[in-house]
Amino acid sequence: MSWFAQAIIAGVTSFVATNIDDIVILMLFFAQVNSTFRIRHIVAGQYLGFTVLIAASLPGFFGGLVLPRPWIGLLGLVPIFIGVNHLLNWQKDENEVQTVSDELNSSKNSSSAMSIASLLAPQTYHVASVTFANGGDNIGIYVPLFASSNLASLAVILSVFFLFVGVWCYVAYQLTRHPVIARVFTRYGKRIVPFVLIGLGLYILIESGSYQLLPSFR
Template identity: 60%
Template sequence: MDELITAIPAGLTAFSATNIDDIVILSLFFSQVNTNFRRWHIVAGQYLGFTALVMASLPGFFGSLIVPQAWIGMLGIVPIAIGINSLINRDDDDSDDEVETEHNNSVLAKIFSPQVYGVAAVTVANGSDNISIYVPLFASSTLASLPVILAVFFSMVGVWCYAAYRLTNLTAIASTLTRHGKNIVPFILIGLGIFILCKSHTLESSSLTAMTLLAIGSCVLTQAINYWRSPQVEKN
């Protein structure tokens, strides 16, 4: 019984300490909601990404080996790629808001929505350092306390999403995010990716640095080619 009582504050503390920065990212996401990017995309993506982080940390409970931190840091490429895509294709966002295809109404289309995976990818990348906290926490847990900690974690994801959404409803914050959010989100995502790469010591390895630069360069080239081939550019 004592283990169950201590598991709740342990879960609350671990989640809050490792996800406090997610409030900012989630608030920015909620400020960009439109016809193609709904609130449920953000909530579903946050849950999906957090589930991936928990699954990656569970081997600590079983005493298995974990992927090296430097390799985990390569997840920082994901927000950089999304930020670059937003910068290059920002002119297409308004025109895309008016188009909503029929397959988006199907359950499978919603589950496999690219918007959901985009949010999930940012969640995983931003939370890659969470694994270093969750692994020892899970390793020190028992069969009785682990489910309690996991229940606290997944409950807090919902609380975090709601808190971020409520922040965007505050007049001062909402007006600022609405007016400048679309312009600053790409740079925040790129900065987040660079921070993750540096914090995880990924760039201290020459081979990982080369792989990172190759991946980012490929992303820039692909997005540039797609942009110049787009109908909007051809019309101009």
């Protein structure tokens, strides 16, 4: 498999795995369009908050330029740990998602035209702050992913990320218009996340050659 295809797959899987909960929060925001938010506030806020998360994760890439790749690859243990933690707290995570889903079903939704002048509204920063505050797992996953990437792969991964932010906003908006689909998605979507995170961690460990640090592989 080419490096380009590998970078796309890594970008898609890491984004989806770290943003399943974000799509639920976005659904809640979109359900309040016209009463509290406008569509432009939510989209701009999501991009702003996600950009800050990326900026906070980029030191991992620069660290990867200095440290040997096998040692950097050991950071792949982080997403494995997060995935196992999600498995151990499965019921708690499901209860949190169900609470948000119930709040969503009692709200309204609508649409609004884009206006550049209002992108700096307080609602935009509110969405951005929630996106960033909810991004602890994102940083934990992105730092080792960026550290194990070269410049070309990083560019592809970031392009996938920012494309999927828009896709996520669109999907969340559409789901608010179909409560039944939204309920199924929020209930079962997070069940695959732990396994994706564990797989991503193993990918980072193998891709970086971290297994070479084990005595039997020397």
